[in-house]
Amino acid sequence: MNIILLGPQGSGKGTQADLLVQKYGLNYVEMGKILRSIAESDNQHAKTVKEYLNKGDLVPDEFVRLIAWDHINKQDKEKGFLFDGYPRGLAQYDHLKDMLMKFGKKIDWVVYLYISPEESIRRLSARRTCEKCGEIFNLVTNPPKNPEVCDKCGGKLTQREDDQPEAIKRRLELFGERTKQILEKAKQEGVLLEIDGERAIDKIHEDIVDKLWIK
Numbered sequence: 001m002n003i004i005l006l007g008p009q010g011s012g013k014g015t016q017a018d019l020l021v022q023k024y025g026l027n028y029v030e031m032g033k034i035l036r037s038i039a040e041s042d043n044q045h046a047k048t049v050k051e052y053l054n055k056g057d058l059v060p061d062e063f064v065r066l067i068a069w070d071h072i073n074k075q076d077k078e079k080g081f082l083f084d085g086y087p088r089g090l091a092q093y094d095h096l097k098d099m100l101m102k103f104g105k106k107i108d109w110v111v112y113l114y115i116s117p118e119e120s121i122r123r124l125s126a127r128r129t130c131e132k133c134g135e136i137f138n139l140v141t142n143p144p145k146n147p148e149v150c151d152k153c154g155g156k157l158t159q160r161e162d163d164q165p166e167a168i169k170r171r172l173e174l175f176g177e178r179t180k181q182i183l184e185k186a187k188q189e190g191v192l193l194e195i196d197g198e199r200a201i202d203k204i205h206e207d208i209v210d211k212l213w214i215k
């Protein structure tokens with residue numbers, strides 16, 4: 001089974017990805033992590049990828065394609081994949097389908113975990129990061145004992161600049177723009193699963209698992 005998991009910032013996408021990967025034994029393709037590791041490696045694309053990541057820009061399609069192909073090719077295709085943070089935009093989506101077709105595979109599901117922009121902002125504005133060890137807390141969903149002190153190391157907790165409401169709004173707009181076309185296409189293809197992300201983690205997981213098999 002091959003799944004693309006989409007969701008705006010603060011939707012709890014990473015948590016649901018972990019649960020699905022565990023349950024179905026899928027290869028977890030976490031593009032953000034792959035790109036960061038390439039940026040730190042001696043890969044021929046390291047320098048370019050690093051420049052884009054440092055600027056906070058999207059890595060261009062042509063690099064993402066090469067990197068995705070390289071990565072997917074090395075995995076056991078029979079186990080299936082969960083794609084997170086990729087594809088971004090319709091061109092990457094179509095390209096991914098072409099790649100899978102070469103292995104006789106297809107996208108079975110595009111799972112869209114949706115939360116309202118207000119909820120996304122509420123959740124992300126509540127995020128606090130430890131200045132010392134980098135641990136992330138959330139005053140709403142994962143509160144530290146003291147809102148200003150890290151439970152792990154005693155360091156000072158602060159709000160990152162990109163977790164301020166204005167920055168979050170910009171990120172949400174970007175996400176919406178590049179995701180809309182994928183959602184429309186997936187709907188036409190009958191593979192779109194829309195999941196309400198404003199519920200408890202286990203309820204969301206159960207809902208996804210239930211619906212993955214109704215086709």
Ligand SMILES: [Zn+2]
Nearest residue numbers: 130133150153
């Ligand atoms: Zn800490």
